[in-house]
Amino acid sequence: MKREITLRVNNKDEVIVIDDADTLLEVLRDRLKLWSVRESCGVGACGSCTVLLDGRPASSCFLLAARTTGHDIVTLEGLGDGAELHYIQEAFVSQRALQCAYCTPGFILSVKALLDETPEPSDEEIREYLAGNLCRCAGYADILRAVRVAQDKKKSLAFKE
Numbered sequence: 637m638k639r640e641i642t643l644r645v646n647n648k649d650e651v652i653v654i655d656d657a658d659t660l661l662e663v664l665r666d667r668l669k670l671w672s673v674r675e676s677c678g679v680g681a682c683g684s685c686t687v688l689l690d691g692r693p694a695s696s697c698f699l700l701a702a703r704t705t706g707h708d709i710v711t712l713e714g715l716g717d718g719a720e721l722h723y724i725q726e727a728f729v730s731q732r733a734l735q736c737a738y739c740t741p742g743f744i745l746s747v748k749a750l751l752d753e754t755p756e757p758s759d760e761e762i763r764e765y766l767a768g769n770l771c772r773c774a775g776y777a778d779i780l781r782a783v784r785v786a787q788d789k790k791k792s793l794a795f796k797e
């Protein structure tokens with residue numbers, strides 16, 4: 637069945653007509669053209685389609701769009717200001733924590749949620765939090781280092797506020 641819904645995406649209300657069976661991934665990519673949200677496994681197992689739902693990582697391939705009305709959805713496009721990279725993106729670049737970058741948007745959103753929830757995570761907590769994000773080509777040691785660089789940057793920005 638078709639219905640009109642309003643989704644709150646990247647701080648903007650989007651009014652769209654969807655089919656009940658549409659996943660959030662399909663709506664974000666096909667309708668809103670948010671290309672950072674990527675499909676890989678399609679069954680909630682790889683994290684490449686990760687978005688933040690009320691600040692927590694969620695697999696958008698595994699969520700019906702109709703179920704996400706009234707929630708705050710953030711994609712990678714909503715992180716930076718459009719002119720400069722977000723500090724977590726910078727950390728991934730500076731630590732070479734990406735190769736093909738297919739998985740990177742999902743990782744960056746999960747790292748944001750992790751550092752918002754746990755500003756000083758242990759290595760174990762980082763590994764556990766990022767367990768739902770899979771990377772086929774970059775080294776996990778590089779990703780771990782990028783998290784530490786982002787963590788330091790977040791702390792230094794907080795001191796300036």
Ligand code: FES
Nearest residue numbers: 676678680683697
């Ligand atoms: S594409 Fe959604 S978790 Fe893999």
Ligand code: FES
Nearest residue numbers: 735736737771772
């Ligand atoms: S950088 Fe290629 S899958 Fe992660």
